Amino acid sequence: MQQSKRVSWIGALAGFGLVTLVFMPVVARTQYTTSLEERVRLLEQQTSLLTQRVANLERNSGAVGSDGIRRPFTGIGETWRITQILGTGGTLELANRTRWAVSGPDIDLVKGWRIGEIIEIQTNNNRTWPYMLVNTQKRQQVAAQYTGTR
Numbered sequence: 001m002q003q004s005k006r007v008s009w010i011g012a013l014a015g016f017g018l019v020t021l022v023f024m025p026v027v028a029r030t031q032y033t034t035s036l037e038e039r040v041r042l043l044e045q046q047t048s049l050l051t052q053r054v055a056n057l058e059r060n061s062g063a064v065g066s067d068g069i070r071r072p073f074t075g076i077g078e079t080w081r082i083t084q085i086l087g088t089g090g091t092l093e094l095a096n097r098t099r100w101a102v103s104g105p106d107i108d109l110v111k112g113w114r115i116g117e118i119i120e121i122q123t124n125n126n127r128t129w130p131y132m133l134v135n136t137q138k139r140q141q142v143a144a145q146y147t148g149t150r
Contacts, residue, residue: 071123071130073098073146079120079136082113091147092133094119099147103129106142113138 034042080094089110092100102110117137124132129143 071146073121073131075121076123077121079118082115082117082119085110085113085115089113092119092144093150097150099150100131100133100144101147102133103143103145106144109140109142113140 075096075098078096080096080098082092083095084093085091086093086099089107090102090104092102092110092113094100113135117135120134120136122132122134122141124130124143126143129145131144131146132141133144134141
């Protein structure tokens with residue numbers, strides 16, 4: 001009776017493909033498992049591919065306004081504080097981690113802006129610079145492009 005129970009358990013395990021692992025020598029088992037380094041490499045590759053896909057989606061997606069201009073950033077009307085003014089004022093980073101390229105003629109205006117000031121994101125009727133960043137404290141606005149998130 002004891003023997004038949006053992007045989008039935010082995011039969012059940014065989015149905016799940018577990019018997020081969022249980023009775024397989026350790027050397028043979030290593031063929032079916034991957035090393036930690038291989039798993040890390042695979043995860044890094046998958047992460048890289050996902051990062052590229054997200055970048056493509058951010059670049060190519062978004063709403064098309066009634067003016068026919070595609071705007072990948074869809075948070076129109078949101079207000080955020082400036083967290084960084086990069087370079088000579090040509091790029092702003094807001095508290096939501098979005099980055100914005102400022103149009104050339106408006107860079108001098110941005111040089112007077114300070115970290116912590118509140119910016120409202122609005123639309124602009126310009127295909128090259130489809131957004132308007134409005135400094136609510138200084139009551140100034142600049143044409144901008146959404147360049148992605150940090």
